[in-house]
Amino acid sequence: MNKEVAVVLVTFNRLALLKQSISKILEQTTPVEKIFIINNKSTDGTEVYLKLYEDDDRFKIINLKENVGGAGGFSAGLKEAYSYGPYDFYWIMDDDTFPESDSLTNLLTVKTQAGVLASNVLWRDTDEVSIMNIPNPDNKWTAKSLDDLYRISSSSFVSMLISNKAIEICGLPIKEFFIWGDDVEYSKRIIKKLDGYFVPKSIVRHQTKTNTGVDIINEPNKGRINRYFYAERNELYIAKRDGLKATIKNELSFLSLIIKICIRKSNFKLKKLKTIIKGHFAGWFFKPKVEQVTQKEK
Numbered sequence: 001m002n003k004e005v006a007v008v009l010v011t012f013n014r015l016a017l018l019k020q021s022i023s024k025i026l027e028q029t030t031p032v033e034k035i036f037i038i039n040n041k042s043t044d045g046t047e048v049y050l051k052l053y054e055d056d057d058r059f060k061i062i063n064l065k066e067n068v069g070g071a072g073g074f075s076a077g078l079k080e081a082y083s084y085g086p087y088d089f090y091w092i093m094d095d096d097t098f099p100e101s102d103s104l105t106n107l108l109t110v111k112t113q114a115g116v117l118a119s120n121v122l123w124r125d126t127d128e129v130s131i132m133n134i135p136n137p138d139n140k141w142t143a144k145s146l147d148d149l150y151r152i153s154s155s156s157f158v159s160m161l162i163s164n165k166a167i168e169i170c171g172l173p174i175k176e177f178f179i180w181g182d183d184v185e186y187s188k189r190i191i192k193k194l195d196g197y198f199v200p201k202s203i204v205r206h207q208t209k210t211n212t213g214v215d216i217i218n219e220p221n222k223g224r225i226n227r228y229f230y231a232e233r234n235e236l237y238i239a240k241r242d243g244l245k246a247t248i249k250n251e252l253s254f255l256s257l258i259i260k261i262c263i264r265k266s267n268f269k270l271k272k273l274k275t276i277i278k279g280h281f282a283g284w285f286f287k288p289k290v291e292q293v294t295q296k297e298k
Helices: 015-026 046-053 069-084 103-108 164-170 182-191 222-242 244-263 269-283
Strands: 005-011 034-039 059-063 089-094 097-099 116-123 150-154 160-163 196-206
Touching: 005 015, 005 069, 015 034, 015 046, 015 097, 034 046, 034 069, 046 059, 059 069, 069 089, 069 164, 069 182, 089 097, 089 103, 089 164, 103 116, 103 160, 103 196, 116 182, 150 182, 160 164, 160 182, 164 182, 182 196, 182 222, 222 244, 222 269, 244 269
Parallel strands: 005 034, 005 089, 034 059, 116 196
Antiparallel strands: 089 160, 097 196, 116 160, 150 196
């Protein structure tokens, strides 16, 4: 029996990449049922371009009235896709994700039941792993699972396949996360109830400018520093939810980060310190609610 897959693609001011990403999705050896494109208030002509797909039944275009970040975009997209379905699976990705033609096919060949399946994310056209998209292993990582599958505890929204059951049980991503950590929180929430696996044969290519992770210490762009507020706040929220041991570990990591910013050579030290301290403080009071899914009446 063929599985119906809906793609949830979030875009913001990267029209050239979006066009290529759409092409790559349409070239899949296993066709997708529908592509939900969430335009996060782009100002680069994306909304005008997407009018080309308004009468194409393969697409559903959602133009948001404000930029709600990746977290808000994926939450809105999954909510819309579920209400139109439900579908068997929901394939999540950013607009700078280029899946290989057999990427979805290799995800769907997985026979075991799972709430989350993560692709092998490489950086651009190289054999390098995309550092920011490496799945976190669980305690059984060293034990080979089924057909080259590896158990994970969380993964990235850059090519994550989510089962319909996972959405019905666990709800939607937390839109208040805005950016950073939303995919970790959501995949961890699902994997605590259902299995999660890394699928090495499912390859996608992440078109980031540099192959680096989230690193405020070496962040050279002053305009990007404010984003680390969300990283710090969201990380503490996840740690608190995971329990006392995780919270203590997070506190030690936070103190270590402050020391590293102070002693290492870096620009904008004061702004960096203010940002993470503000984010950490906010994390103690951050208590967003998980939104559950409902279907539209047919």
